[in-house]
Amino acid sequence: MGRNREVLVVGAGAAGVAAAMAAADNGAAVTVVEAHPYPGGELVGGLPIDGCLNARGEWLVGGPAQALFDGCRRRDGYIGPVFDWRLNWGVCLDPVAMRLAVVDELARRGVRLSLGSIAQSAEVTDGRLTSVEVAQRQGRARLAADLFIDASGDAALSALAGVECDQPAADVLQPVSLTFRVANVDLPALMTFIRDHPEELMLAESPVIDQSPAECAQALYDSGLPFVPLSARGRLLGAAIASGAVAPCTAVFMWPTSRARREVGLNMTRLAGVDATLNTAWSEALPKLAAQVEQGVAFLKNKVPGFGQAVLSDTSYAVGVRETRRIRGMAQLTDDAVKEARHTADGIARGAHHIDLHGAGTAQTRIPVRGGGSYDIPYGCLVPVGVANLLVAGRCISSTRAANGSCRVMGTCLATGQAAGTAAGMMAEQGIREAGGLEVQELRERLKGQGAVVEGVG
Numbered sequence: 526m527g528r529n530r531e532v533l534v535v536g537a538g539a540a541g542v543a544a545a546m547a548a549a550d551n552g553a554a555v556t557v558v559e560a561h562p563y564p565g566g567e568l569v570g571g572l573p574i575d576g577c578l579n580a581r582g583e584w585l586v587g588g589p590a591q592a593l594f595d596g597c598r599r600r601d602g603y604i605g606p607v608f609d610w611r612l613n614w615g616v617c618l619d620p621v622a623m624r625l626a627v628v629d630e631l632a633r634r635g636v637r638l639s640l641g642s643i644a645q646s647a648e649v650t651d652g653r654l655t656s657v658e659v660a661q662r663q664g665r666a667r668l669a670a671d672l673f674i675d676a677s678g679d680a681a682l683s684a685l686a687g688v689e690c691d692q693p694a695a696d697v698l699q700p701v702s703l704t705f706r707v708a709n710v711d712l713p714a715l716m717t718f719i720r721d722h723p724e725e726l727m728l729a730e731s732p733v734i735d736q737s738p739a740e741c742a743q744a745l746y747d748s749g750l751p752f753v754p755l756s757a758r759g760r761l762l763g764a765a766i767a768s769g770a771v772a773p774c775t776a777v778f779m780w781p782t783s784r785a786r787r788e789v790g791l792n793m794t795r796l797a798g799v800d801a802t803l804n805t806a807w808s809e810a811l812p813k814l815a816a817q818v819e820q821g822v823a824f825l826k827n828k829v830p831g832f833g834q835a836v837l838s839d840t841s842y843a844v845g846v847r848e849t850r851r852i853r854g855m856a857q858l859t860d861d862a863v864k865e866a867r868h869t870a871d872g873i874a875r876g877a878h879h880i881d882l883h884g885a886g887t888a889q890t891r892i893p894v895r896g897g898g899s900y901d902i903p904y905g906c907l908v909p910v911g912v913a914n915l916l917v918a919g920r921c922i923s924s925t926r927a928a929n930g931s932c933r934v935m936g937t938c939l940a941t942g943q944a945a946g947t948a949a950g951m952m953a954e955q956g957i958r959e960a961g962g963l964e965v966q967e968l969r970e971r972l973k974g975q976g977a978v979v980e981g982v983g
């Protein structure tokens with residue numbers, strides 16, 4: 526059958542891009558529907574890509590993720606995996622390079638883009654999705670396909686198709702944020718501050734770290750790369766929050782984005798109580814977060830060594846959403862599976878990020894994965910109950926709330942995206958009509974053959 530089977534992916538973030546690449550690599554004809562005018566979602570927003578390696582430094586992603594990293598490398602925008610000497614490794618890169626890599630990798634595979642298109646209703650007949658209606662500038666369009674992948678982050682397509690989802694009340698949801706980057710940072714001055722003031726930082730939280738905070742600060746200095754949070758429990762940020770100069774936050778999360786521009790990314794804004802599935806709530810959040818960015822830049826320039834001559838170089842392309850809906854699937858990723866680094870025979874992707882739940886004000890829950898290892902995500906977490914020809918990838922897979930605090934990071938979204946896209950490609954190739962009917966061991970073999978990491982590391 527091959528190319529005569531149409532796969533429609535809703536959402537072009539980490540999960541949707543990887544899903545589209547993998548589905549095309551496995552012979553499907555792929556269209557991606559994306560609400561924004563540019564593909565990439567949070568993947569091109571300037572954040573470090575967490576969850577690509579476990580805390581021991583072993584890689585957990587391959588295939589599309591590595592192709593995208595290679596694309597960044599070719600554009601001189603790849604810094605690579607950096608350890609934060611707190612909990613995790615992040616793949617640091619220049620988001621401008623990633624923006625081009627995403628477009629290039631999709632184009633090379635012949636993936637059709639339907640940008641600026643919001644999926645707003647779904648037609649389901651006899652338990653099968655048949656088409657999605659999208660709102661576009663020129664009006665509405667109905668897009669039909671054989672197989673669908675919901676990579677919307679919000680489980681938007683699943684909800685439209687009637688799949689049961691879970692979503693906490695607005696006051697429980699993790700806060701939204703607007704991240705930003707500043708260039709022209711005096712890195713030697715910043716790294717010296719980091720080395721000399723471990724008490725201002727969050728360090729040594731992972732069970733695999735047996736060094737003192739001072740030794741971790743020295744190791745960061747030796748790396749020359751500022752991937753470390755400035756803690757609200759420290760004197761510097763604590764005083765700024767107490768005086769009202771900075772809005773309450775757990776930390777100023779900081780990571781390198783470009784050596785050439787001497788640029789770092791920063792995450793220090795937050796607004797709780799926002800249900801980001803509602804356009805009104807999400808839109809009202811933007812001016813408040815933008816004001817926090819201005820405060821943040823002033824704080825950095827006035828108080829933090831190395832930032833005196835820094836300039837704001839960018840803000841994220843949109844308000845960042847950590848949490849909305851999660852689908853109910855054939856299986857569910859649980860808190861214990863994440864905490865205990867559980868491995869299962871039906872794992873199709875690996876996660877390793879700590880359970881990371883941001884709260885209001887300075888609150889944040891962080892629970893590391895046992896032994897700095899990784900856990901399996903069972904195939905059933907990608908298969909919603911009730912719609913036969915739909916797969917789900919990324920932030921909205923079937924998971925408990927705490928487990929989602931781990932699997933929502935982008936490395937893991939790239940991995941579940943690869944799995945969903947490969948599964949869709951195999952279904953197309955073999956004429957399988959129900960996602961639940963796919964032979965999981967065959968999927969695992971295909972994934973391994975295409976660079977995914979589904980076994981062999983802790």
Ligand SMILES: Cc1cc2nc3c(=O)[nH]c(=O)nc-3n(C[C@H](O)[C@H](O)[C@H](O)COP(=O)(O)OP(=O)(O)OC[C@H]3O[C@@H](n4cnc5c(N)ncnc54)[C@H](O)[C@@H]3O)c2cc1C
Nearest residue numbers: 536538539540560566567575644677678845846919920935
């Ligand atoms: C402030 C913040 C900081 C974070 N820090 C990190 C970090 O340091 N490292 C890390 O790895 N992760 C981090 N995360 C988590 C991570 O960025 C996200 O969980 C992850 O990117 C989700 O990927 P996704 O592909 O599932 O969704 P997204 O990247 O959100 O992509 C979903 C896409 O679907 C589109 N879409 C939604 N609904 C529709 C619709 N109805 N029709 C058409 N298109 C639609 C959206 O426009 C979007 O582009 C952070 C998140 C936030 C908000």
